[in-house]
Amino acid sequence: MRFLVWLFRRQLGGQAKALGWGTLHMATVALIPVAMGLTVQAVVDGSGRGLAAAGALLLAMTVLMAAADTMLHRTAVTNWITAAARVQQLLARRTALLGSVLTRRVAAGEVVKVSTGDVEKIGWFVESFSRFAAAVVVATAVCTGLVVYQPRLGLLVLAGVAAVVLTVFPLLPAAERRADAVRAKGGRATELASDTVAGLRVLRGIGGEELFLARYRRASQEMRTASVHSARMWALIDAVQVLVPGLLLTAVVWQGARMALDGRITPGELVTVYGAATFLLFPLRLFQEAASAFVFSRPSARRAVRVLGLRRPAAGDGAPDPAGTAVPPDGELHDPASGLTAAHAALTCVVCGNPDAAERLAARLGGHPADPEGLPSVRLGGIPLDELPLAAARTAVLVQDKDPVLLSGTLAELLDVPCSGAVPPDRALAAAQCDDVLAALAPGGPDRDGDPMRARITERGRSLSGGQRQRLALARSLLTDPQVLVLDEPTSAVDSHTEARIAEGLRALRSGRTTVVFTSSPLLLDRADQVVFVPDGRVAAAGRHRDLLRTDPAYRAVVTREPDPPGGPGAARPGPAAEYAEETA
Structure with a gap:
């Protein structure tokens, strides 16, 4: 509720405009029964002047009603779009701030649901509230006027309005619970669909399409059942909103006709009262719409707040730097x-x-700890990363995980990332050994001009092989030229010859820069200035690759994919075996 109130406060001007136009529009509609009553009474009295005056009044009210309705619609839709866009902006900023933490806390399908359907529901409630407020103002005025104008009929109409409200509102909590269940099951179905599409190639390779299809079918049927269950409640609410007002109109006509036959009211007054009672069905419908919008928006707002309330466990939040000058x-x-x-x-x-x-250690080095409780911050140049502004921390340290994502777009757009400018794109692509990738992309340009930079890359780079995607992601990371570059298994999907060339290119391009590579590949290890062995979360040994092969059996077992020696990880191995392992590496 605080979040919804905050949204209202952010656009008080728009809400005031919508309230003003809505009140004018509904007040004009509410006055039509008065003009109709004057018209009928003029006909009964045979007054041509009175009939002309009533006709002129109806014409003026029609023009005013049309203008007010147009401005109300324009202002209300603007409020809707503004609220939805504001929530999307907040979600986008929070997503950018959280980074990989977001998908560890919230399912991908849930994030998609919040950023699409939920923001529309929130905007709908913001838009409908001003019309609801106008309906309350006008309906209160009409009921008060009826009680003053014809107390008996006015009290009857007031009792009918109260009956509608009292019969509908108790049903809303159940409708909210059912609507929330529909959203939860819809988010689960969306998540399964996203996972299935993302892993379609792998599923086909292992013959798992039917398994995932059956899972999605079950989730879809559960969502359908929940939707039908929810629709029944809303059908009941609609039925109540038809039945009770119908009984109200019947009672008003019956009582009014008896009073007209007895001569206690004129035919014109009967038409006025009946028209006013009929008009009240309009704001009652708006009440029901506002209640529906509120019921649907509360779970949506709750999910949006859940995402917006997430915090990064550490790194960069301790020192604000709004100007980005740190x-x-x-x-x-x-x-x-x-x-x-x-x-x-x-x-x-x-x-x-x-x-x-x-993976956890690489995330820590980048200031994104997966489990920060009780763990001190990583230090760069003696300064803890969590004391730096987020922008400064991300400029200093860049982490490329083992499964980097390639966004859809052209290759030029893929490489259009914040960078120092010291590394041109062609050098980064060459160091990452992307020649074959450029050759494969060249024919895919829009004009078939052979320019690979204009060729489009499909979503997540699915048109490329795993090794090609990995090398393009490496080129993108090299292009940024951060002070510290952390790479997690950057060559796991390439062949040994390409891996050797990447190792040489990486060392040459990152000369003078700090580079940390998580790998067990001897081709990369042999070209490192230093190798650090971290078997159980703590550094066990450090040195050159060949020296560790000779002196550390546990390290040799990991690198050469051999089992631990019979004496355990610390047992010595004979000299010839060490020499053989070194030669093999």
Whole structure:
């Protein structure tokens, strides 16, 4: 509710305009029964002048009603779009701030649901509230006028309006619960659909299409059942809104006709009262619409607040820097939790043996800890990363995970990233060994002119092989030229010859910059200035690759894919085996 109130406060001007135009529009509609009553009475009295005056009044009211309705629609839709756009902007900023933390906290299908359907529901409630407020003002005025004008009929109409409200509103909590269930099951179905589409190639390779199709079919049927269950409640609410007002009109006509036959009211007054009672069906419909919008918007707002309320566990939130003027530090990168130190301006390779542990450690080095409780911050040049502004931390350290994402668009758009300008795109592509990728993309340009930079890359790069996607992502990371570049298995999907050339290109291009590579590939390890062995979350050994092969059996077992020696990880191995392992590496 605080979030919805905040949205209202952000556009009070638009809400005031909609309230004003809505009140004018509905007040004009409410006065039509008065003009109709004057018209009928003029006919009964045979007054031509009275009939002409009533006709002129109806014409003026019609013009005013049309103008007010037009401006109300324009203002209300503007409020709707403004609220929806504001929520989308907030979600986009929060997504950019959270980074990879978002998908670890919230399912991808849930994020898609919030950023599409939920923002529309929130905007709908913001838009409908001003018309609801105008309906309350005008309906209150009409009921008061009826009680004053014809107390008996006015009280009857007032009782009927209260009956409609009292019979509908108790049904709304149940309708809200059912609508919330529909959204939850819809988010699950969307998530399954996204996962199926993203992994379609793999599913076909292992013959798992039918398995995932059956899962999605079950989720879809559960959503359909919940939707029907919810629709029944809304059908009941609609039926009540038809039945009770119908009984009200019947009672008004019956009572009014008896009073007219007794001569207590004139035919014109009967038409006025009946018209006013009929008009009240209009604001009652707006009440029901506002209630529906509120019921649908509350779960949507709750999910939006859940995403907007997420916080990064550390890194960069401690020192605000709205102008973005903070200069990132430089120096060695040190992780107190693991004892890992990456020397300044050197190529450091890290061997973990456990891919999950390597991923967590790489995230920590970039200031994105997965489990920060009790763990000290990584330090760059002696300064903790979580004390830096977020922009400065991201400028200083860039982490490329093992499954980087390629956004759809042209190759030029893919490489259009914030960078220092010191590394041109052609050098980055060459260092990442993307020659075959450029050759494959060249015929796909819009004009068939052979320019690969204008060729389009499909969503997530699905038209490319795994190795090609990995090398394009590496080129993008090299292009940014950060002070510290952390790469998690950047060559796991390429062949050994290409991997050797990438190792040479990476070392040459990153000369003078700090680079940390998580890998167990001997081709990369042999070209590192320093290799750090982190088997169980703590540094166990550090040195040159060939020296560690000779002196550390556990390291040799991880790198050469051999089982631990019989004596355990610390047992010595005979000299010939070490020499053979070194030659093999």
